[in-house]
Amino acid sequence: MPGEEELIQLRIEKLQRLQARGIDVYPARAARTHDAIGAKAAFERWEADGAQGDAPAASVAGRITAMRDMGKASFLDVTDGSGRIQCYVKKDIIGEEAYAGLADLDLGDFLSVTGPLFRTRTQEITVEARSYQVLAKALRPPPEKWHGVEDIEIRYRQRYLDLMANAEVRDIFRTRAAIVSAMRRHLDGRGFIEVETPVLQPEAGGAAATPFTTHHRALDQDFFLRISLELHLKRLIIGGYDRVYEIGRIFRNEGVSWKYNTEFTMLEMYEAYADYNDVARNVEEMVSSIAQQVLGTTTAQFEEHTIDLAPPWKRITMREALIEHAGIDFAEFRTREKLYEELHRRGFADLDPGWSWGKLIDEAVSHYVEPKLIQPTFLLDYPKEISPLAKSKPGEDGIVERFEFFIAGFEMGNAYSELNDPVDQRERFEAQRRLAAAGIEEVETLDEDFLIALEHGMPPTGGLGIGIDRLTMILTGQRSIREVILFPALRRKD
RNA sequence: GGGCCGCUAGCUCAAUUGGCAGAGCAGCUGACUCUUAAUCAGCCGGUUCUGGGUUCGACUCCCGGGCGGCUCACCA
Structure with a gap:
C-alpha cells in the first residue's frame, strides 16, 4: 500500500x-x-x-x-x-x-x-x-535508519527529524549548551551579574545595522527589535553595577549566509574601571577556559586548521596588519580621497565614493587581513568613523581603543574602551548622521535617552560582544551558522 | 538582489542519446525463540517541486514560478 x-x-x-x-x-x-x-x-x-x-x-x-x-x-x-x-x-x-x-x-x-x-x-x-x-x-x-535525514531542507525545517536520526547533530547542540553554561560560570565566577534588557526598543542602537520594526498597539508606538545589547548594559554601569553581562538574542534585518543568521545570540559584558586591554585578557582566558571545559583541550579543529586557543593570543594593530598583509600604511593615505584612489588602483571594484576613510580601511582589512587571521588574533585600534561608541586612543588622531578578534578568518567579537564622554558621544552621533547624509553607510542612530544617561557620568569601562553562534561553529567545527542554530531562519514554504 | 547547482516512493539514491520510472531501507504477508544495517520468500508503494511549451513520445529539452544549497553583493 x-x-x-x-x-x-x-x-x-x-x-x-x-x-x-x-x-x-x-x-x-x-x-x-x-x-x-x-x-x-x-x-x-x-x-x-x-x-x-x-x-x-x-x-x-x-x-x-x-x-x-x-x-x-x-x-x-x-x-x-x-x-x-x-x-x-x-x-x-x-x-x-x-x-x-x-x-x-x-x-x-x-x-x-x-x-x-x-x-x-x-x-x-x-x-x-x-x-x-x-x-x-x-x-x-x-527517517531511514541507516542514512538518516540528509536533505538539508528537511534537516532545518523539521529539525526534530534531524535530531532523531543524526546523533552528531544532537551532540552539536549539547556542546552549544555546554559552551553557554561554561561562559556563565566564567563570568559569574568573576563577579559579573547577568541581566536582561529589552528586546523591543524605541531606538535600536549599539551597532550599525538595519533593525526590524514592529508596532505596539496599546502605546500606539513603533518599536525596533534590538540590534545589540550595548546601550542598555552601559546604562546599568551608570546605575552602579561594576560588572554586568547579558546573553541574548539580537535581530538584524539583513542578508543571511554561512556566517549570518537573521537572529543570533550575543554575549555582551561590561566592566567598570577596565579598558580594552583588560577585556582582551578576559576574552582569551574565557574562550580557552570554555574550550578546556567543553572539548577537554584548548585546541579546536576547524576545516583544515588546528586552532590553538590557549592564551596569550596574537595582538596586532590594524595599521600594522595592513602593512604586513597588504603593504598599505594608512598613515600615508590620511584622506578619504587618497585612500579611495589607492584601493581603486589596487582593483577594488565596488567602492562607494561616499564611504568614509574609516570605512575604506575596514574594507581593505576585510579583504587583505581578516582571511589571514586563522589563529586567534586581536586586531587593535580601529578608525574612529566606524567606531562611534569607542573612546579615542590618546595621541593617535582618528583612532579609537577598539579591537575585534578573529578565529579561522572570521570575526568572533568586538570590544572597546567605552566612550564615556557625553559631549564627545553626542558629536560622534552627529558625525554618524552626517555620514548617513553623505553616503550609503549603515550608521549608528542618535539615542537621546542614552546621552542623558551618559551625562549622569559613566566610569571608564571596557565592553565586549561575542557571537555565541560563531564561537560554537569554531568549537564544533561547523562551516555554516545554520548548523549551530536549532531553527535557522528560512523562507516560508507554502 | 545576481550567478551557478539541486529538487524522482515515507527516507537514502538510480534511470544510457528523448523510448514501459527502478533499487535499498521503511511498510504489508509468510518463515524463523540470541538478533543488532538480522536473514529468507513474496507483495504494495510515484502529481519525477510546480505551471506552460516542443515532441509520436519528456525525469530528461525550452520558458515561467516555488523552495533549498553554494557563491558574489550587502552586512560588525
Whole structure:
C-alpha cells in the first residue's frame, strides 16, 4: 500500500487496535527506573560485584528505533536521551497476547519495557521483557535508519527529524549548551551579574545595522527589535553595577549566509574601571577556559586548521596588519580621497565614493587581513568613523581603543574602551548622521535617552560582544551558522 | 538582489542519446525463540517541486514560478 498517506493510515489502524484492547496509547505516566545508559551501568556494577543473586531489573523508556522479529522472539532497540538499549521480547516469557501485541508497534513509537537485565550471546546488555507499556504512538514513519535525514531542507525545517536520526547533530547542540553554561560560570565566577534588557526598543542602537520594526498597539508606538545589547548594559554601569553581562538574542534585518543568521545570540559584558586591554585578557582566558571545559583541550579543529586557543593570543594593530598583509600604511593615505584612489588602483571594484576613510580601511582589512587571521588574533585600534561608541586612543588622531578578534578568518567579537564622554558621544552621533547624509553607510542612530544617561557620568569601562553562534561553529567545527542554530531562519514554504 | 547547482516512493539514491520510472531501507504477508544495517520468500508503494511549451513520445529539452544549497553583493 504504502505511500505516505497509506503509511499513516496503517499506523492509525494499529492505534485503534491497541485502543480496542483497552490500552491507553498516550498515558500520562511512564514506568521508568533507569535511562538506557543507567540501566547498562547498573548491570555492569552488579557484574563487578560478583554477579551475586538475581540480576538487576529495570524499566526503560524511549523511542523504538529498531525491531528485529525472529518469529517467537523479537529484539527492540529503545532509544532515550541517554542512548540506546536493546530489549528482548520472548513469547514464552511475556505470554501469547502481549507478544502478539508487538505487531501493533512501529518504529518511532515510545515504549516502556520492564524486566531483568542480561547479556546476550554477543555480550550486549539487554532488558528481558516481562512487560511493556505503550507510551505514545507515532503516526508518521521515522527517517531511514541507516542514512538518516540528509536533505538539508528537511534537516532545518523539521529539525526534530534531524535530531532523531543524526546523533552528531544532537551532540552539536549539547556542546552549544555546554559552551553557554561554561561562559556563565566564567563570568559569574568573576563577579559579573547577568541581566536582561529589552528586546523591543524605541531606538535600536549599539551597532550599525538595519533593525526590524514592529508596532505596539496599546502605546500606539513603533518599536525596533534590538540590534545589540550595548546601550542598555552601559546604562546599568551608570546605575552602579561594576560588572554586568547579558546573553541574548539580537535581530538584524539583513542578508543571511554561512556566517549570518537573521537572529543570533550575543554575549555582551561590561566592566567598570577596565579598558580594552583588560577585556582582551578576559576574552582569551574565557574562550580557552570554555574550550578546556567543553572539548577537554584548548585546541579546536576547524576545516583544515588546528586552532590553538590557549592564551596569550596574537595582538596586532590594524595599521600594522595592513602593512604586513597588504603593504598599505594608512598613515600615508590620511584622506578619504587618497585612500579611495589607492584601493581603486589596487582593483577594488565596488567602492562607494561616499564611504568614509574609516570605512575604506575596514574594507581593505576585510579583504587583505581578516582571511589571514586563522589563529586567534586581536586586531587593535580601529578608525574612529566606524567606531562611534569607542573612546579615542590618546595621541593617535582618528583612532579609537577598539579591537575585534578573529578565529579561522572570521570575526568572533568586538570590544572597546567605552566612550564615556557625553559631549564627545553626542558629536560622534552627529558625525554618524552626517555620514548617513553623505553616503550609503549603515550608521549608528542618535539615542537621546542614552546621552542623558551618559551625562549622569559613566566610569571608564571596557565592553565586549561575542557571537555565541560563531564561537560554537569554531568549537564544533561547523562551516555554516545554520548548523549551530536549532531553527535557522528560512523562507516560508507554502 | 545576481550567478551557478539541486529538487524522482515515507527516507537514502538510480534511470544510457528523448523510448514501459527502478533499487535499498521503511511498510504489508509468510518463515524463523540470541538478533543488532538480522536473514529468507513474496507483495504494495510515484502529481519525477510546480505551471506552460516542443515532441509520436519528456525525469530528461525550452520558458515561467516555488523552495533549498553554494557563491558574489550587502552586512560588525
